[in-house]
Amino acid sequence: MSENLTAAVSRELLERAAKLDAADELAPLRARFTLPEGVYLDGNSLGALPAHVPARVADVVGRQWGELLIRSWSESAWWTAPERIGDRIAPLVGAAPGQIVVGDSTSVNVFKAVVGAVRLHDDPARTDVLVDAATFPTDGYLAASAARLTGRRLIPVRAAELPAALGPSTAAVLINHVDFRTGRLHDMAALTAAAHEAGAVAVWDLCHSAGALPVALDDCGVDFAVGCTYKYLNGGPGAPAFLHVAQRHQGFFDSPLPGWTSHGDPFAMTEEYTAAEGVTRGRVGTPDILSMLALEAALEVWDGVRPDSVRAKSLALTDLFLDCVAEYVPGGLDGPDSRVRSMTPYAHGERGSQIALRCAEAPAVMAGLIARGVVGDLRRPDVLRFGFTPLYTRFADAERAAAVLAEVLGEVPAA
Ligand SMILES: Cc1ncc(COP(=O)(O)O)c(C=O)c1O
Incomplete structure (x- = not known):
């Protein structure tokens, strides 16, 4: 892809994330949690602290x-x-x-x-x-x-x-x-x-x-x-x-x-x-x-949260993340030259609220992600797991995580 086209694609994805965040009925809930700087995508292991607890x-x-x-x-x-x-x-x-x-x-x-x-x-x-x-x-x-x-x-x-x-x-x-x-x-x-x-x-x-x-x-x-x-x-x-x-x-x-x-x-x-x-x-x-x-x-x-809204947001978050990974990561997602492959089904009816990517260099890649403030987790030997918790994860977080993943993959030599 040319540099211009790449910039246009990432602008489009950034805009999509911003629009989704602006329209997100669950967005106000994020303020009810204490969250660290960066992007936390490990709520499928340990959920964030609600601030009143x-x-x-x-x-x-x-x-x-x-x-x-x-x-x-x-x-x-x-x-x-x-x-x-x-x-x-x-x-x-x-x-x-x-x-x-x-x-x-x-x-x-x-x-x-x-x-x-x-x-x-x-x-x-x-x-x-x-x-x-x-x-x-x-x-x-x-x-x-x-x-x-x-x-x-x-x-x-x-x-x-x-x-x-x-x-x-x-x-x-x-x-x-x-x-x-x-x-x-x-x-x-x-x-x-x-x-x-x-x-x-x-x-x-x-x-x-x-x-x-x-x-x-x-x-x-x-x-x-x-x-x-x-x-x-x-x-x-x-x-x-x-x-x-x-x-x-x-x-x-x-x-x-x-x-x-x-x-x-x-x-x-x-x-x-x-x-x-x-x-x-x-x-x-x-x-x-x-x-x-x-x-x-x-x-x-x-209280007052509708499970259907949680599901809709979860699917939109994981869709956005998959699309961003496919666009940003060199070699794309699931292609013949890809370094990451989704283990999580694309079909909404078969997808939970996490994305698991198979990657031969997963340990070094997850370490690189965490060093840059994107916290997911590693399932040895070769799985990168990213949990999308709809109550406090923003669409901008999904986009950012994919962008940082692409950067890290650019630095970690292929196995
Ligand atoms: C699917 C599943 N079952 C069971 C457990 C174990 O739970 P516990 O440590 O509360 O016994 C976990 C922990 O992550 C899990 O993911």
């Missing part, structure tokens, strides 16, 4: 803990926080109230959900647990342990092959809504329906979709789901995860971790275990109040 945490520590002490379990409603915050997350994942409990890590909740799913019917003919072969590793590890504990076989299957792999021997299937590596969005409605048709129980991992795009747990008839809150829900480092148990299964949910706070009458301190009613039986031990209440405060930024 430190004062709220200071109150929890200084007053609720420091002054009220033990009284806070009731007077500051600490005890009921796991269900209360679950109900706050519920509309963001398309679930009616009373089906989500907050606590523990995603890993622990994967274990509860998969064991719970197998125990739901406890049919000895259903010998297999299927797991997405490209899953985030912890899901695979925990599903393997859950399968061992319940006397089942764990069978890793690629998501595209799941419908064909489901059958009369399938007890449960564990699927990621959005693949953590590629950003591919899986069809929750179709895969859940396929699992049910085979008589199996569907467990979904929402880590990369909760807060990133509309999720329709109830409409899809999902049985169990888990998700984290420190990515697109901005709950903070190590914020507690959530467990969803569909209303219709709650009376039959047999948790493998029946701790005392999931007891029907925990303060009776009885020798026998009687599970609590409802989703409370997904609890285990004492809730991690400090991080839980930081999360509760963080969720306020979602």
